[in-house]
Amino acid sequence: MRLLNASGCLDALTAPEVALALDVFVTKTVTPLPRQGNPPVRIAETEHGMLNSIGLANPGIDRFLEETLPRLAELGVPLWVSVGGFDAAQYSASCARLDERPEVEALELNLSCPNVEEAAESAAEIVAACRAATSKPLWAKLSPALPQVPDVARAVAAAGADGLSLVNTIRGLALHPATGRPVLGTAVGGYSGPALKPIALAAVYACARAVDLPIVGMGGVMTGDDARDLLAVGATHIALGTVLFRDPFAPGRIRAELAGDSPRNTLTLDQASRV
Amino acid sequence: MRRREARNVVAREPVGPYTLLRLDRGSIEPGAPGQFFMLEAPGRLLPRPMSLCLAPPGELAFLIDAIGPGTRALCALEPGDRIHVFGPLGNGFRLDVERPLLVGGGIGVAPFPYLSEVLGGPPAVLGFRTAHHAEAAALVPNAEVVIEPTLVTELVDPSCDVLACGPEPMLEAVRALAPGAQLAWEAPMACGHGGCYGCVVEIDGVLQRLCIAGPVLNAHEHKELAA
Numbered sequence: 018m019r020l021l022n023a024s025g026c027l028d029a030l031t032a033p034e035v036a037l038a039l040d041v042f043v044t045k046t047v048t049p050l051p052r053q054g055n056p057p058v059r060i061a062e063t064e065h066g067m068l069n070s071i072g073l074a075n076p077g078i079d080r081f082l083e084e085t086l087p088r089l090a091e092l093g094v095p096l097w098v099s100v101g102g103f104d105a106a107q108y109s110a111s112c113a114r115l116d117e118r119p120e121v122e123a124l125e126l127n128l129s130c131p132n133v134e135e136a137a138e139s140a141a142e143i144v145a146a147c148r149a150a151t152s153k154p155l156w157a158k159l160s161p162a163l164p165q166v167p168d169v170a171r172a173v174a175a176a177g178a179d180g181l182s183l184v185n186t187i188r189g190l191a192l193h194p195a196t197g198r199p200v201l202g203t204a205v206g207g208y209s210g211p212a213l214k215p216i217a218l219a220a221v222y223a224c225a226r227a228v229d230l231p232i233v234g235m236g237g238v239m240t241g242d243d244a245r246d247l248l249a250v251g252a253t254h255i256a257l258g259t260v261l262f263r264d265p266f267a268p269g270r271i272r273a274e275l276a277g278d279s280p281r282n283t284l285t286l287d288q289a290s291r292v
Numbered sequence: 293m294r295r296r297e298a299r300n301v302v303a304r305e306p307v308g309p310y311t312l313l314r315l316d317r318g319s320i321e322p323g324a325p326g327q328f329f330m331l332e333a334p335g336r337l338l339p340r341p342m343s344l345c346l347a348p349p350g351e352l353a354f355l356i357d358a359i360g361p362g363t364r365a366l367c368a369l370e371p372g373d374r375i376h377v378f379g380p381l382g383n384g385f386r387l388d389v390e391r392p393l394l395v396g397g398g399i400g401v402a403p404f405p406y407l408s409e410v411l412g413g414p415p416a417v418l419g420f421r422t423a424h425h426a427e428a429a430a431l432v433p434n435a436e437v438v439i440e441p442t443l444v445t446e447l448v449d450p451s452c453d454v455l456a457c458g459p460e461p462m463l464e465a466v467r468a469l470a471p472g473a474q475l476a477w478e479a480p481m482a483c484g485h486g487g488c489y490g491c492v493v494e495i496d497g498v499l500q501r502l503c504i505a506g507p508v509l510n511a512h513e514h515k516e517l518a519a
Contacts, residue, residue: 031486031504045489053499060482060490062338062362067482071489074499210337262338262483265378266296 018248018275020268023235023258024099024125024158025071027265029089035261038268042094043256044085046101046127049111051077061191061200066210066237067259068189070203073101073127078111082118090120097156100147101127105138109146116151124153126178129160129185141172148177156233158182161213161220167227174228182233182256183220186213210259213237218250225251239263241274295320296378301369302351308427310399311367312345314353315377322347323380324387325407326457326476326508329354330484332376333362339378340366341481343403343457343507345431352377355428357399381484385474385508387411389453394418394432395466395473397444397458398425403476405431407455419444419462445469467511476508 019040028045029036036042054074061068076085081098089096098121102108108126115121126147128140138146144157157173159166161184170181186207191200199205217236225232234252237259238244244255260267303314320329322344330339331354340362346353358367369375385407394404394416401418408414416435419442420426429437438444445465448454454473456466463475479502482488492499493506495513 025489026487028486031501035485035487054489054492057492058480059492060480060488062336062482065337067337069482069488069490074489074492259337259482262488263332264296264376265483265485265487 019254020272021097021233021235021254021256022261023256024127025069026258026261029092029094030085032265033092035265035268036092036094038266038272039094039257041097041122041254042089042092043097043125044081044089044099045075046073046099047075047078047081047111048073048101048103049078049107051075051080056202058200058202059206061206063189063191063208063210063212065212066189066208067262068191068201068206068208069186070201070206072203075101078114082114086118086120095122096120097123097125099125099127099158102143105143105146108143109150112147112153112155113150116153121153123156123179124151125156125158125182127158127185128173129158129162139172140169141176144173144176144178154179156180156182158185159220159224160185160187161216161236162187166220167223170224170228170230174230178230180231180233180253181224181228182235183224183252184213184217184236187216209237211237211239214243214246218246221247221252222250238271239267241271241277244271244275293321294379294381296376298374299352299377301371301373301375303371304367304369307355307431308424309357310425310428311356311358312353312431313356313366313369314346314348314351315375317347317350317352318377320352320377321380322352322406324384325410326384326403326455326474327380327382328484328503328507329377329379329381330481331366333365334369334373334375335365336362338362338482339376339484341381341478341484341503341507342366343476344380344406345402346405347409355399355402355405355431378484382503382507383505385455385476389455391452393449393452393454394435395444395448395454395456395458395462396432397462399428400456400458400462400476401428401432403457408432408434417444417447419458471511473511474508475511477502477506479507 055072189208214237234247235256457476
């Protein structure tokens, strides 16, 4: 089991002490061209989670390769780069350039950002194009909002994905109590936090039965028990997202909680599936 | 260096409509005036960013306006309660000023008691909505107070080194008067450590994270997005 951050929830350059507590640092999604991202307001706390509408703000692949990646590599934490785009050619072009960089251990394909228009091609087409562009491990990050996540998991596995990242945020909206208007500048954003956990569990549970690929489980992990639940339904690794906003030192705490005594430490996948 | 620790509430004191929350300091450093801390808000998912108001020996004190569920939870804390505190974070006020003048509005006076102490009690002009709100001025030495409809900008001597904190219209007006001013801004913020990209403001034409680039900016650096 490796402990990662969820893409877009940690900047290793502004919080290196947090990144160093992880087994892998996953970058914010990099797109071919620079993106300023969405206008404020970009975040909203809700009763059981939070919304974000960042919109894939990033410096673009050129500046990322030139400026950001060398600085990240100095930290000494294994690096996965999250790759985004608006068609399969954009994804595969970025993968080809990252393929040349020894600092990069693996690539995560962001196939499911709720804050940008979806790519025209299917997840499997994008994975196939990227597979042809790189020999690095490819992790396909899927949305739990798809009607049949296991079908998509099978399709990306057949297209050459080496693993799955489950799950991304789901779309949500919050209204300002005083004005009745949407809090976020874009109205709709990605919903994350504790409310996402049952949705993540369902997606990991279904995909672990559908494909024989390792899975990074994420979505609402706040405690060691939450991580244990995802492992019980089939996750291989665990990623931390929103909890890093609440508690940047959560990696050490959750690792200790996972190592500690818990009745669920002995629960196997089969046992969990009968619960 | 920033740290995160669970700290005890020592006292909770009303200051006009605001609440002064005093915590024991532990190993947490007070940092520079204008820097901020993420305070765990009981029952809420996300912590709340608060600039340090006072740094008496062994304590950290925050002046809080209960305007939403998080700040209400903070203002309801009782002595003996424990919350996590993470900080100090961000960039505070530059203190290399010859003729400092503190300009504050409303809850924006929060960082001034500590700033005033560090600068040796410079003059301050503070504006409030009501006389009740203006009770917070008692925390700031050498303060001249105005109540709406009088605006604080009527008292600003632009030849001074202005250090300002307050609502955005006030900061915009101060910037127009004193282009060399240092302005402390605020923005919704999930993490305070650069991870969430939620707190961006337009700085030099580019959206930048206020938690990293600020919260104190030079007046010429920051251009608010059109609403």
